[in-house]
Amino acid sequence: MEMAIEVESLYFSYGDSLILRDINFKIKKGEFVSIIGPNGSGKSTLLKNMISIYKPNRGSIKIDGKEIREYKAKELAKKIAIVPQDTNIAYDFSVFDVVVMGRNPYLGRFQSESYKDFQIVEDSLKLTDTLYLKDKSINQISGGERQRVIIARALAQEPEIMLLDEPTSHLDINHQIEILSLLKKLNTEKSMTIIIVIHDINLAARYSSKMILLNKGEIISIGKPREVITYENIEMAYNLNVVITENLYTNSPYLIPLTSKKL
Amino acid sequence: MYMEFISKIKCNRSIMLLILFIVLIISICVFATIGTANISVSETVKIVISRLPYIGSYVDIDKIPQSHFIIILKVRLPRVLLGVLVGAALSSVGAAFQGMFKNPMADPYVIGISSGAALGASIIIISGLNISLLKLSSVSIGAFLGAMISTFIVYFISKIKNKVPINTLLLSGIAVGQLFTAIMSFLMVIHTKDVNKIIFWTLGSFSSKGWDELIPITVPVLFSIAVLNFFSRDLNVMLTGEESARSMGIEVERVKLTILVICAFMTAMVVSVSGIIGFVGLIIPHIIRLVIGPDHRILLPSSALVGGIFMIFADTIARTIISPTEVPVGIITAMFGAPFFLYLLLKKKKAYYSGVK
Numbered sequence: 001m002e003m004a005i006e007v008e009s010l011y012f013s014y015g016d017s018l019i020l021r022d023i024n025f026k027i028k029k030g031e032f033v034s035i036i037g038p039n040g041s042g043k044s045t046l047l048k049n050m051i052s053i054y055k056p057n058r059g060s061i062k063i064d065g066k067e068i069r070e071y072k073a074k075e076l077a078k079k080i081a082i083v084p085q086d087t088n089i090a091y092d093f094s095v096f097d098v099v100v101m102g103r104n105p106y107l108g109r110f111q112s113e114s115y116k117d118f119q120i121v122e123d124s125l126k127l128t129d130t131l132y133l134k135d136k137s138i139n140q141i142s143g144g145e146r147q148r149v150i151i152a153r154a155l156a157q158e159p160e161i162m163l164l165d166e167p168t169s170h171l172d173i174n175h176q177i178e179i180l181s182l183l184k185k186l187n188t189e190k191s192m193t194i195i196i197v198i199h200d201i202n203l204a205a206r207y208s209s210k211m212i213l214l215n216k217g218e219i220i221s222i223g224k225p226r227e228v229i230t231y232e233n234i235e236m237a238y239n240l241n242v243v244i245t246e247n248l249y250t251n252s253p254y255l256i257p258l259t260s261k262k263l
Numbered sequence: 264m265y266m267e268f269i270s271k272i273k274c275n276r277s278i279m280l281l282i283l284f285i286v287l288i289i290s291i292c293v294f295a296t297i298g299t300a301n302i303s304v305s306e307t308v309k310i311v312i313s314r315l316p317y318i319g320s321y322v323d324i325d326k327i328p329q330s331h332f333i334i335i336l337k338v339r340l341p342r343v344l345l346g347v348l349v350g351a352a353l354s355s356v357g358a359a360f361q362g363m364f365k366n367p368m369a370d371p372y373v374i375g376i377s378s379g380a381a382l383g384a385s386i387i388i389i390s391g392l393n394i395s396l397l398k399l400s401s402v403s404i405g406a407f408l409g410a411m412i413s414t415f416i417v418y419f420i421s422k423i424k425n426k427v428p429i430n431t432l433l434l435s436g437i438a439v440g441q442l443f444t445a446i447m448s449f450l451m452v453i454h455t456k457d458v459n460k461i462i463f464w465t466l467g468s469f470s471s472k473g474w475d476e477l478i479p480i481t482v483p484v485l486f487s488i489a490v491l492n493f494f495s496r497d498l499n500v501m502l503t504g505e506e507s508a509r510s511m512g513i514e515v516e517r518v519k520l521t522i523l524v525i526c527a528f529m530t531a532m533v534v535s536v537s538g539i540i541g542f543v544g545l546i547i548p549h550i551i552r553l554v555i556g557p558d559h560r561i562l563l564p565s566s567a568l569v570g571g572i573f574m575i576f577a578d579t580i581a582r583t584i585i586s587p588t589e590v591p592v593g594i595i596t597a598m599f600g601a602p603f604f605l606y607l608l609l610k611k612k613k614a615y616y617s618g619v620k
Contacts, residue, residue: 053506077512084510090365090502091557101500105512109493157511 003065004029004161004193005050010059012042012049019045021217023059027210029160030191032184034204036228037214038238043197044085046214047163050195051082064160077105081154085165087146089138095149096134099124102156124155128182144175151182161193162186169199176200180207205229206252213237229253235261276561283568290572291347294579295339299586302331310335341473346578346592347571348477349469349533350543352484354570355491356526357544358551358562362498363522364429370545371530374436374523375413378443380534383409385447385461389454398475402464403535410531413439418523426516427523429505466591467540469578476536487529488567494522495559502557542596543570543577546604553607573600 003026010023020042027033035043048054050061052068061068063079071079081102089098102124103117125131128148133141138149147167154162164183168176184207186192198204204211205225213221213228215237221228234242239261247254296307306327313322314336356371364373372378387405394401417439421431451458497518501508505515547570551562574592577599581592 048506051510053509073509073514074512077510080510082507082510084504084507086504088504091362091552093499093502093557097499097558098503101496101503101511104496104500107496109496 002029003027004031004063005195006060006062006065007050008060008062010046010049010061011057012045012054013057019217020049020056023219025212025219025222027193027195029193030187031193031210032187032208033193033195033210033212034208035195035197035212035214036199036201036204041214041237042217043214044165047082047165047195047197051080051163052076074105077157077159079159080161080163081157081159083147083150083154083162083164083167085169087150092137092139094134095130095136095138095141096121096125098138098149099130099134099152099156102153105157120158121152121156124152127155127186128152143170144172144178147171147175147179148182151179155186159192161195164194164196166197166199168203176203183207201229201234201255202247202252205254206247206250226253229255279555279561280564280568283565283572287347287568287572290575291343294346294575295335295343297579297583298334298339299583300331300334302334306331307335307339311340338473341477342469342578343575345472345477345536346469346575348481348484349537349540350547350570350572350574351488351567352529352533352570353540353544353574354547354566355488355563356530357570358548358559358566359491359494359498359522359526360544361548362502362557362559362562363519364433365502366433367549368545369433370541371526372440372539372541372544374417374432374527375440375443376410376527376530377534377539378440378447379413380406380410380531381461381465381539382443382447382450383407383412384464384538385450385457388460388464389450389457399479399536403476406464406538407531407535409443410534411527413443414523414527414531427519429519432523463591464538467538467593468581468589468591469537470582470589472536480532480536484529484532487525491522491525491529492560492563494518495563498522498559498563499557538591538593540574540593540596542593542600543574546600547573550604550607553611 005027007023007025010020011018012020023046035046037043045054049056050068052071055069063071063076068076099121100113100117103113103121106117107113122131125134128151130145130148130152133145133149138146141149162183167179167183171179180203183194183196187194196204208225210223211225211228212219213233220237221233229244231242231244234240234244234255241258241261243256243258245254245256292304292307292311296302296304309322309324310327310332313319313324353371357369360369360371360373361367383405384402386409387402392401392405417432417436418427420435420439421427423431447461451461497508497513500511500513501515501518509515548562548566551565551569555561555565574596577595578592580599581590581595584590
């Protein structure tokens with residue numbers, strides 16, 4: 001099986017404070033991976049290292065077998081698309097214009113979009129069920145709709161890997177399931193590698209094939225949801241008394257938080 | 264169904280730009296004609312065409328008095344063309360800065376260019392230096408140097424490693440601007456006899472400007488406007504946030520630096536010949552955005568055209584309203600621009616409430 005991302009002994013620091021310490025993991029093509037961990041554990045920082053917004057101090061990140069620093073910005077954008085946590089867009093662009101922006105990596109400075117580009121944009125809108133929004137302003141649609149539009153923009157990049165930074169954090173439960181089901185669909189139908197940073201452990205466990213648990217900048221567990229979601233791991237990372245049971249309806253581990261250990 | 268939709272938009276855009284261009288040409292002819300001398304628009308058109316290569320000899324100019332030739336060709340035409348160039352440059356820079364800084368308050372002077380130019384100009388006015396270069400006056404050269412120096416200072420203060428955070432750039436721009444303005448005010452307090460001259464310069468004017476000012480800046484300014492337009496898609500994508508833009512394949516820092524250099528250079532050029540004309544660079548891009556949306560591919564060229572038209576409109580009023588005295592054009596741009604902008608804003612607000620956009 002080919003590797004989508006290989007991270008080897010990665011260190012990253014902001015000034016003097018070390019944020020990520022000796023991170024090692026591999027993600028195969030076509031996996032659905034969740035990165036979980038308490039606030040400040042370095043999840044988003046790790047994500048930003050994987051798309052070259054941050055440059056690691058040490059270690060290597062390979063995307064599709066090639067070192068990330070050897071990629072030009074546009075080349076990398078064809079491999080990896082990101083759906084950021086903050087999806088605010090200054091000024092009133094239409095949904096269609098926003099999704100067209102995803103074609104940027106394929107266009108030269110003196111080139112404008114071709115029929116094929118618009119076709120891809122249309123397909124992306126259809127796949128995320130946002131075609132009916134195309135003429136609306138990006139600032140006048142709901143949070144759930146906006147999240148789907150930004151996913152459509154990422155799809156228009158035709159990436160092999162999609163990274164999402166807390167894609168469900170501002171959404172109600174209906175829209176949370178809607179977004180994750182959409183990602184699952186992209187994962188199974190288009191065999192796209194999906195990597196999400198997420199706080200909801202139960203949702204993560206239900207949809208992912210692999211989970212990475214981060215704490216204080218280090219990976220404390222990596223593997224199948226059942227291997228990662230254990231009493232010991234969660235207790236150590238979150239400082240919390242929990243019960244782990246089985247969700248009979250979704251056939252995935254189910255975590256019930258009880259009390260904080262600090263009190 | 265989609266192709267139709269797209270080609271319609273593209274077609275609309277080209278038509279829009281074509282219409283604006285025609286309006287600009289008409290405005291040039293009309294505004295070059297208006298004034299104390301009794302010249303008709305058709306005479307102006309004939310005079311201009313008679314000087315063009317190839318078609319010039321086909322126009323009948325026998326009945327037009329020689330004095331009209333001199334007024335149009337030596338005085339009005341260069342002044343109007345200079346107005347178009349300055350208006351187009353300021354509006355383009357305003358549009359690009361508002362996009363790049365993601366801040367609707369940004370204008371061409373936001374990073375301290377105007378204060379630098381004003382200080383440079385006042386130093387020259389006070390010192391009474393008189394060395395001209397390329398036929399440009401020493402005040403122009405002082406203003407240009409002042410503008411470039413202040414931009415460099417602001418840029419190097421804001422630079423951290425290889426990055427220039429936008430907020431730091433804005434803040435240091437304001438701080439450096441205030442400092443330069445303070446120094447200028449101090450100089451004005453000491454040299455009270457030059458205060459009038461300095462104040463008039465800072466209000467901006469095309470009074471007694473002509474070919475000498477127009478010729479050296481035409482090619483660089485037109486070239487800069489053209490280059491800026493090639494960055495319109497980058498500007499669009501950067502409005503979604505710098506990290507997003509980076510993930511969509513934009514070399515954000517390189518694009519920012521390029522735009523900054525082009526804009527600072529262009530602003531310094533036009534400010535050096537016209538003084539600090541306010542409002543055009545702030546308001547015109549907003550008006551375009553309110554009417555046709557934020558896409559820089561149409562916003563930048565339209566801003567340039569409308570900026571040019573608006574500037575010569577304002578300048579015509581400036582030189583005729585209390586003729587023979589000339590009002591600094593910066594006063595007129597604000598007096599006419601602000602109410603029109605407020606009107607658009609109110610109209611847009613109503614449209615939002617009633618649900619029709």
